[in-house]
Amino acid sequence: MIPVSHGIALDESELEERFIRASGPGGQNVNKVATAVQLRFDVGRSRSLPPAVRTRLIALAGKRVAADGVLVITAQRFRTQRRNRADALERLVALVRKAAQPPKPRRPTQPTPGARRQRLANKRHRSEIKQQRKRKPFLLHDQ
Numbered sequence: 001m002i003p004v005s006h007g008i009a010l011d012e013s014e015l016e017e018r019f020i021r022a023s024g025p026g027g028q029n030v031n032k033v034a035t036a037v038q039l040r041f042d043v044g045r046s047r048s049l050p051p052a053v054r055t056r057l058i059a060l061a062g063k064r065v066a067a068d069g070v071l072v073i074t075a076q077r078f079r080t081q082r083r084n085r086a087d088a089l090e091r092l093v094a095l096v097r098k099a100a101q102p103p104k105p106r107r108p109t110q111p112t113p114g115a116r117r118q119r120l121a122n123k124r125h126r127s128e129i130k131q132q133r134k135r136k137p138f139l140l141h142d143q
Helices: 027-031 051-064 081-100 113-133
Strands: 002-005 008-010 015-020 036-042 070-075
Touching: 002 081, 008 081, 015 081, 036 081, 051 070, 051 081, 070 081
Parallel strands: none
Antiparallel strands: 002 008, 015 036, 036 070
16 A cells, blocks of 8 residues: 555555656666656546545646546656656655645635725726827817
8 A cells, every 4th residue: 555645555466567668868777778668547436535636636637648538647857767766756746735625715706895996997998098189070170
């Protein structure tokens, strides 16, 4: 079990790792060794996560979650498989930890009376400027 936060731990059997060839630095090694890691976690079928955390995790992960509900994290920052595995796991735990925090409820507020007065004064000022731009009708004066 991988501890995430109090009450939440990920079961290691729910994680799947695939090793792929990484791009970037590594010289000749890049063409021979699969050092990049694709960590797959089936969010939709996970028994480790409460339903509320599961829905928040899917929303947070965005396009990293496939249509079938599998979260894919690719780690290829480092040149060794071991460090990339640790990086992918860290990123997954951080994402789940962030999803585990319930969102702070928004309290609706109203503009202050001073802010209302300021807004209306700005509107009046803009209106006056626009009125001055209008063409004045041409008037003939009797002489």
